[in-house]
Amino acid sequence: xxxxxxxxxxxxxxxxxxxxxxxxxxxxxxxxxxxxxxxxxxxxxxxxxxxxxxxxxxxxxxxxxxxxxxxxxxxxxxxxxxxxxxxxxxxxxxxxxxxxxxxxxxxxxxxxxxxxxxxxxxxxxxxxxxxxxxxxxxxxxxxxxxxxxxxxxxxxxxxxxxxxxxxxxxxxxxxxxxxxxxxxxxxxxxxxxxxxxxxxxxxxxxxxxxxxxxxxxxxxxxxxxxxxxxxxxxxxxxxxxxxxxxxxxxxxxxxxxxxxxxxxxxxxxxxxxxxxxxxxxxxxxxxxxxxxxxxxxxxxxxxxxxxxxxxxxxxxxxxxxxxxxxxxxxxxxxxxxxxxxxxxxxxxxxxxxxxxxxxxxxxxxxxxxxxxxxxxxxxxxxxxxxxxxxxxxxxxxxxxxxxxxxxxxxxxxxxxxxxxxxxxxxxxxxxxxxxxxxxxxxxxxxxxxxxxxxxxxxxxxxxxxxxxxxxxxxxxxxxxxxxxxxxxxxxxxxxxxxxxxxxxxxxxxxxxxxxxxxxxxxxxxxxxxxxxxxxxxxxxxxxxxxxxxxxxxxxxxxxxxxxxxxxxxxxxxxxxxxxxxxxxxxxxxxxxxxxxxxxxxxxxxxxxxxxxxxxxxxxxxxxxxxxxxxx
Numbered sequence: 201x202x203x204x205x206x207x208x209x210x211x212x213x214x215x216x217x218x219x220x221x222x223x224x225x226x227x228x229x230x231x232x233x234x235x236x237x238x239x240x241x242x243x244x245x246x247x248x249x250x251x252x253x254x255x256x257x258x259x260x261x262x263x264x265x266x267x268x269x270x271x272x273x274x275x276x277x278x279x280x281x282x283x284x285x286x287x288x289x290x291x292x293x294x295x296x297x298x299x300x301x302x303x304x305x306x307x308x309x310x311x312x313x314x315x316x317x318x319x320x321x322x323x324x325x326x327x328x329x330x331x332x333x334x335x336x337x338x339x340x341x342x343x344x345x346x347x348x349x350x351x352x353x354x355x356x357x358x359x360x361x362x363x364x365x366x367x368x369x370x371x372x373x374x375x376x377x378x379x380x381x382x383x384x385x386x387x388x389x390x391x392x393x394x395x396x397x398x399x400x401x402x403x404x405x406x407x408x409x410x411x412x413x414x415x416x417x418x419x420x421x422x423x424x425x426x427x428x429x430x431x432x433x434x435x436x437x438x439x440x441x442x443x444x445x446x447x448x449x450x451x452x453x454x455x456x457x458x459x460x461x462x463x464x465x466x467x468x469x470x471x472x473x474x475x476x477x478x479x480x481x482x483x484x485x486x487x488x489x490x491x492x493x494x495x496x497x498x499x500x501x502x503x504x505x506x507x508x509x510x511x512x513x514x515x516x517x518x519x520x521x522x523x524x525x526x527x528x529x530x531x532x533x534x535x536x537x538x539x540x541x542x543x544x545x546x547x548x549x550x551x552x553x554x555x556x557x558x559x560x561x562x563x564x565x566x567x568x569x570x571x572x573x574x575x576x577x578x579x580x581x582x583x584x585x586x587x588x589x590x591x592x593x594x595x596x597x598x599x600x601x602x603x604x605x606x607x608x609x610x611x612x613x614x615x616x617x618x619x620x621x622x623x624x625x626x627x628x629x630x631x632x633x634x635x636x637x638x639x640x641x642x643x644x645x646x647x648x649x650x651x652x653x654x655x656x657x658x659x660x661x662x663x664x665x666x667x668x669x670x671x672x673x674x675x676x677x678x679x680x681x682x683x684x685x686x687x688x689x690x691x692x693x694x695x696x697x698x699x700x701x702x703x704x705x706x707x708x709x710x711x712x713x714x715x716x717x718x719x720x721x722x723x724x725x726x727x728x729x730x731x732x733x734x735x736x737x738x739x740x741x742x743x744x745x746x747x748x749x750x751x752x753x754x755x756x757x758x759x760x761x762x763x764x765x766x767x768x769x770x771x772x773x774x775x776x777x778x779x780x781x782x783x784x785x786x787x788x789x790x791x792x793x794x795x796x797x798x799x800x801x802x803x804x805x806x807x808x809x810x811x812x813x814x815x816x817x818x819x820x821x822x823x824x825x826x827x828x829x830x831x
Contacts, residue, residue, distance in 0.1 A: 225488025247495020283461025339550025401449025413463025
């Protein structure tokens with residue numbers, strides 16, 4: 201009794217340990233965002249430091265027997281989020297490839313991984329079959345952030361993301377099947393009895409997950425659940441679906457919640473945006489916590505069990521098993537060879553593999569399989585190596601194969617007008633990619649005539665998501681003649697791109713109290729209080745755009761003195777980063793920064809020879825022409 205009290209006192213305690221896990225996990229993700237490096241690498245390093253290195257967190261000491269259930273529930277929520285992301289309507293030309301990677305790639309990957317474990321790592325056939333099934337998974341929690349940082353083309357990104365999400369529960373079930381066979385040989389269970397039990401469990405998970413998803417759709421669509429209770433009801437239903445299915449057959453709950461998410465994600469619910477944001481926020485927290493817990497649970501003594509055969513196992517999996525699985529699965533498809541090669545060389549593993557491998561490794565050891573204890577350290581090693589390898593090579597590999605957008609992040613301008621066209625021309629001449637979107641075809645005549653990229657349609661519609669590579673545009677400027685639509689665009693896209701990267705022109709009468717909007721609506725103010733009508737009139741009156749580069753000899757103060765009437769609109773850093781300007785008096789810029797401004801008609805030309813100026817040669821329109829309102 202005394203030793204238990206001392207052991208507990210030496211730890212942080214459940215509450216402080218829980219808070220520490222959250223702080224370390226989210227902090228690692230924030231640091232990775234600041235340094236623009238893969239977040240999972242930082243989470244793994246942070247988990248090892250606070251766990252086995254310093255002993256600050258010991259999951260079994262601080263959480264006890266709740267550690268396993270907590271990780272299982274977190275993985276269930278993560279897979280549910282993945283299922284909700286599988287919109288079957290948007291799969292497009294990646295459909296055939298995804299079907300191949302799932303129907304052919306999953307069993308083939310199971311076989312190849314089993315052989316790699318048996319021949320390279322020298323595990324027993326029992327451990328190889330169970331762990332080989334788990335190795336089908338490729339980690340959706342790892343793939344998604346890597347794809348965002350690599351700015352990958354749509355089809356290979358879809359193939360990798362869908363393969364990861366769909367194969368996650370399949371990998372867990374493959375391990376269940378292999379484990380059932382192992383029990384047949386190590387216990388008194390009959391083969392028929394084990395097969396029947398496993399088959400009924402899988403069938404129950406599929407049916408129950410489908411029924412749970414349909415029940416949620418029925419409740420949400422019919423107004424049977426109030427808006428403020430939809431997220432809590434969904435969360436409770438998710439946990440119940442996972443728990444009940446898992447009670448029937450271990451790990452089948454992962455399949456049930458994935459099916460549930462798939463049904464809800466394809467139901468076109470009016471509240472889908474709110475549900476999606478909730479699950480995304482929950483997933484960030486859960487992924488952080490799970491990785492920290494798993495890394496902190498690592499037993500250093502287990503890693504000492506690894507030898508040179510572990511290196512051979514890694515080479516066999518990364519260089520042979522994965523490429524052979526993908527290339528054979530996609531044989532005969534119309535997918536270009538570069539995309540096949542890229543997918544074949546991309547296979548990072550993630551949280552599901554570590555969690556499930558640790559569980560089954562212990563079960564195999566308890567069932568009398570001596571090398572079952574080797575599964576957990578091999579799984580951690582595989583996840584660490586593949587995450588680090590792909591985290592630092594995915595983007596360069598995509599660029600080398602021509603599958604990534606090599607242009608600098610540009611500006612998406614919502615609303616076609618004279619002002620938008622002139623601004624787009626100035627940005628394009630400054631080597632900043634520009635896309636002008638409008639749902640009125642007539643509004644796009646001028647931008648097209650000026651040689652600018654355009655999108656005809658609603659920027660918030662499904663067609664825009666399927667057509668526009670939004671990762672290619674780091675900033676959005678809403679500058680239509682409809683203030684309400686500008687606010688809607690910035691509010692919706694702000695959740696995806698970041699509220700600091702969406703901007704809109706001033707609204708009419710927004711300075712009046714009765715017309716003021718809450719701070720959480722709309723984007724960042726742009727243009728020092730000027731409305732769309734003001735900017736349109738300025739362009740009609742002959743104001744022109746000018747891009748001026750500051751130097752050591754020609755400073756911002758000199759530019760202000762030379763151009764007292766200039767209206768600075770945005771600044772472009774030497775690295776090509778865009779920053780819109782709302783308060784010109786607070787503008788700060790050093791040498792190398794370019795300032796895009798509006799100059800009055802009588803501004804004349806720059807007299808300073810040291811000023812590097814790129815001037816948009818434009819003539820003011822004499823006939824204003826009609827501007828049709830947005831529908």
